[in-house]
Amino acid sequence: MRSIYRKLFRDLWYMRGMALAIALVVTCGVATYVMSRSTLDALTTTLDEFYSEYRFAEVFATLKRAPESVARRVSALEGVDVLATRVVAGASLDIEGYQEPVQAQIISVPDEGPPVLNGLYFVEGRSVDAYRDDEVVVSDAFAEAHGFRPGDELGAVLNGRRKQLRIVGIVRTPEYLYQLAPGSFIPDFERFGILWMGRTPLATAFDMQGAFNDLSLILAPGASREEVIEAVDLILRPYGGFGAIGREDQQSHFYITEEFRQLDQMATIFPVIFLGVAAFLLNVVVTRLVQTQREQIAVLKAFGYSNIQIGVHYLLLVSGIMLLGVLGGLALGIRFGFGLAELYMQFYRFPYIHYQLNPGVVGNALAVSMLAAYIGTMAAVRRAALLPPAEAMRPEPPPRYRQSIVERLGLSRWLAQPTRMIIRHLDRHPVKAFFAVIGIACASALLLMGQFFDGAMNYMMEIQFSMAQRDDLSVTFFEPTSRKALYGLESIPGVEYGEVFRAAPVRLHNGNRTYRTAIQGVEPRGDLFRLLNTDLDVVEPPPDGILIPPHLGKLLGVAPGDTLHVEVLEGSRPTRSVPVADFMEQYIGLGAYMRIDALNKLLREGPAISGVFLETDEAVITDVYDVLKEIPRVAGVSSRLQSIEDFYDNMGETMLVFAFFYTLFAAAIAFAIIYNSARIALSERARELASLRILGFRQSEVAYILLGELALLTLIAIPVGFMIGWALCIYMVSSLQTELIRFPFVMSAGSYAFSAVIVMGSALLTGLIIRRRLYRLDLVSVLKTRE
Amino acid sequence: MVDPDRQLVFQARGVTKVYDMGEVQVHALRGVDLELYAGELVVMLGPSGSGKSTLLNILGGLDTATDGFVGYLDSDLTRASQRELTEFRRHHVGFVFQFYNLIPSLTARENVAIVTEIARDPMTPEDALALVELGDRLDHFPSQLSGGQQQRVAIARAIAKNPQVLLCDEPTGALDSETGVIVLEALDRVNRELGTTTAVITHNVTIGGMADRVIKMGDGKVTDVLVNQTKKQPHEMHW
Ligand SMILES: Nc1ncnc2c1ncn2[C@@H]1O[C@H](COP(=O)(O)OP(=O)(O)OP(=O)(O)O)[C@@H](O)[C@H]1O
Ligand SMILES: [Mg+2]
Secondary structure: HHHHHHHHHHHHHHHHHHHHHHHHHHHHHHHHHOOOOOOOOHHHHHHHHHHHHHOOEEEEEEEEEEEEEHHHHHOOOOOEEEEEEOOOOEEEEOOOOOOOOOOEEEEEOOOOOOOOOOOEEEEEEEOOOOOOOEEEEHHHHHHHHOOOOOOOEEEEEEOOOEEEEEEEEEEEEEHHOOOOOOOOOOOOOOEEEEEEOOOOOOOOHHOOEEEEEEEEEEEEEOOOOOHHHHHHHHHHHHHOOOOOHHHHHHHHHHHHHHHHHHHHHHHHHHHHHHHHHHHHHHHHHHHHHHOOOOHHHHHHHOOOOOOHHHHHHHHHHHHHHHHHHHHHHHHHHHHHHHHHHHHHHHHOOOOOOOOOOOOHHHHHHHHHHHHHOOOOOOOHHHHHHHHHHHHHHOOOOOOOOOOOOOHHOOOOOOOOOHHHHHHHHHHOOOOHHHHOOOOOOOHHHHHHHHHHHOOOOOOHHHHHHHEEEOOOOEEEEEEEEEEEHHHHHHHOOOOOOOOOOEEEEEEEEEEEEEEEEEEEEOOOOOOEOOOEEOOOOOOOOOOOOOEHHHHHHHHOOOOOOOOOOOOOOOOOOOOEEEEEEEEOOEOOOOOEEHHHHHHHHHHOOOOEEEEEEEOHHHHHHHHHHHHHHHOOOEEEEEEHHHHHHHHHHHHHHHHHHHHHHHHHHHHHHHHHHHHHOOOOHHHHHHHHHHHHHOOOHHHHHHHHHHOOOOOOOOOOHHHHHHHHHHHHHHHHHOOOOOOOEEOOOOOHHHHHHHHHHHHHHHHHHHHHHOOOOOOOOOHHHHHHHHO | OOOOOOOOEEEEEEEEEEEEEEEEEEEEEEEEEEEOOOOOOOEEEOOOOHHHHHHHHHHOOOOOEEEEEEEOOOOOOOOOOHHHHHHHEEEEEEEEOOOOOOOOOOOHHHHHHHHHHOOOOOOOOHHHHHOOOOOOOOOOOOHHOOOOHHHHHHHHHHOOOOOOOOEEHHHHHOHHHHHHHHHHHHHHHHHHHHHOOEEEEEEEEHHEEEEEEHEEOOOOOOOOOOEEEOOOHHHHHHO
């Protein structure tokens, strides 16, 4: 091997502590990138495959009721390839040993053969016997939540008639990867289930013989989806069509893509930040290295090594460190990615997952890391390459002497000699001190960022489920009902108080921008459901006009004072203009809100309600459940506390899993950065400190000079890091805004404390390691060479 | 003994070097005229700051003159590009510095090899180290060698590529008299056996005794040139 490469390897070996620390940061960056990217790739390919294998439909329409002949008209439309009709009905279930009411959606399966569209993957058991009216298949999330196996039974109220059903199969389907009860934003697998039943018995139970109320289709190749949707709407309108939607508006698909998008953004932001930190560290290390190797560079040049050869030498050094980091990151990323993919497979209930590592991901990881490293070290390498050899023969000129701040302020009398040395050193090398502070601040910022989600999520839940929503139970009815229903519910023993609400599915229009959501009408001066403005003050719903979250305003391009066109998707389906009264805060979901009487007016109806918020006596809540289960018009009951739990169990989990990994990596990086800056300081000052030892300084005094400086820099860096962390989090919050969740920018005291503790802990650990090295400082070697 | 028929290796005419320090200008060289002939050993003497190192660096292509002419054999160093200067150093010049400037992460053998690997017609590192009587310390790192041994490694490194010229800036400056003599013997031997043109900067007047010629410098100029009628052997010298 050529000696110049030997030098390379020996240099790398000599600086292995620092090299490993940097490689570790790169490893974290590459690992997060590979982990999230490969997981995301796996999820999207699996999703696509699951969709096509189980023929997930492309257009969905629901309606009141239409005879089968209407379906043939739709089927005959140009642009429709495959079409399937179904009967879909709501029911309430009674599960033995489970007190709370359970809401269900029952979907028909064809009498002959498997469903043409939206197929079922059988986890267990078989499909229903077409002509048995007591057999059902259930979704596996629901089955899992209750521990159902084929053969188990459950009670149901179908169209007011009680019926005992037997489970014969457990399935997953692309249509309900994400299962939400109507009107809910949070999946709840215990209280909401999807059931499948033979078409004939289901139609018989709901008076739908020879008719359908649900239609889905796949488009012919090249067909325009918009045109088909329009044509379908036209045909279904007389039959109470609620408006056809494309796949991207289909609930399960919509939520899944939103979540994937969020993962995608996190998969970009974090690696970018990590690699940025690595580039910064490399810059510091290589700059220092070139400084200390000035004379070696000069000798090599004196003996005829060219500028390019010297430049390449240092680039190779950088590449060596990066390669180490990238390889580590690939290994770790694949390992974690595989685990994460499995986790998500269970979470999304894919029947399988195709985890594969795209060569493109590896190539990108390598290319981006190397690019970051080369950009980070370009200046230092350039300086090495262009160093004029004659000049390099002399050591760098010492910094110009001036009185340090200690002397100027006359503090020297009060400070011990070692302390004066610390301050003098920092004062003479402000740039070095600045970079050290920035480095440690990055560590603190990363930790803060890793913690951010936890804090923000708690805050978000606090606002949504304790400031805005304060009910114990919310009850929804199958059909809009008269206000009298409230009095019925209020008379249940254990119910203390109730407030009504009205909810209607709508499509909001502004020009050609549209958004499908629901308008909720709430009571003025309500106490169980309150609206918050963007400053989080409780506000009254305006007498007319609509309140929307700012994000919805952004999507629709409207601001307070503008007018929205509301296309109601139920009843007589009127279209109205409504002024946007103001913006309101809503972190989860994107809804629109009005005063209930204004909404009733808009819907051209009397004082109808869709449901009731209840305040109940916690002690007798099971009795309340028992009564509610017996009321036929009650479609569902949801408990606020349960929603909070469900949120953390289901949606929170995907984010927090990521946040956990990032925090882990951030902690590793924090240590790497701090250890690295201490090692640099040690290698730069070893001679000086050894000389002090020769002059009679004690080990502890010498350790104090070096470690005291580290401690001081760390303490300065922590608040600086908080500020950098804020900036990063603000950026992240703004880029992670989705229709599903919009994180508020809040930082909990716990996050600050966590960040500070990890940084100080890392500094302490580093201090212990460095002190051991200091104690082994070779005093003789100092005398051997000059400086 | 200067034989006017001998080949002229270096020729300097009116060489000046000005360091522009912003407010002040330092005139390190104020018009130096000088010739070095093939195979001779010259010693350069002069007070500190007189411009010896500056001149040597310019001759060796480490630095360039502000004004004047420097010729090496048939080429004009004052007109040479950085690339050409690099090639010049790579194939023609060996340097020895006061503080050895070995690469601490490489052994004695590797410190020599790092130069022979880019040279055109080098001797082996082992031969070069044998020439300075360090054949038995091949695999020691600089930190495991004494100052004098380190300086001999530096000489081995400088001569290993069989350079035409050997430029030494205070090679014994950091050494005691006995070790200094050993180093000078190595230089003398290289000069005799390989015929390498050698220039040695020193503060030590005694060392002038081993030279063919002694060039005295003062205040950026050559003030005097003495020709030694009888050269001394290094071991005959003491200081
Ligand atoms: N890079 C530089 N910048 C400014 N001035 C310089 C530089 N290098 C050398 N000088 C000045 O040029 C003059 C000559 O320096 P040089 O190093 O050649 O002296 P020298 O004869 O080798 O001295 P010594 O015997 O002390 O080594 C000195 O006054 C020195 O201060
Ligand atoms: Mg000098």
